[in-house]
Amino acid sequence: MPIYGYLCTSCGPFESWATLARSEEPCTCPSxxxxxxxxxxxxxxxxxxxxxxxxxxxxxxxxxxxxxxNKKHLAGCGCPLCKMGPKGNQTRKKWSIGH
Incomplete structure (x- = not known):
């Protein structure tokens, strides 16, 4: 429910919650x-x-x-699209026992 601003002729402005269906109806002043x-x-x-x-x-x-x-990417721009490019050789050295 949205809050609406109302104007009382004797007390001045006040706010009140109202449904959208009752948004155009006058509201009772709380004072x-x-x-x-x-x-x-x-x-x-x-x-x-x-x-x-x-x-x-x-x-x-x-x-x-x-x-x-359409945006051209600069070399090393660091955006997520450029980071998804081809990866270099990822060689992992296996541990050797006894050396």
Whole structure:
């Protein structure tokens, strides 16, 4: 259940939990008992970390139509794809008894 912001004419703003089906209905003020109308809430984007905000923007853009990226790997870049390449000779020396 989401939390919605309401405005009481005598007490001011307050918040209350409501189901989506009851989201448009007025809510009873916890202080005075009067009916308060729902306010439109704005997102707190200014409070968000800049790196988190850019990550959310990127994920929102790619949710409808992912962008195809062709990236060339540099020698020794260390990415997981380059680490999966062919491995060198892995010779294991067996222990010899008596030498």
């Amino acid at each position: 005075c008992g009067a009916q308060g109308r729902r306010e439109v809430a704005l997102p707190h984007l200014a409070m968000m970390n800049a790196s988190l905000r850019s990550a959310l923007d990127r994920s929102e853009k790619s949710s409808a139509e992912p962008k195809v990226v």
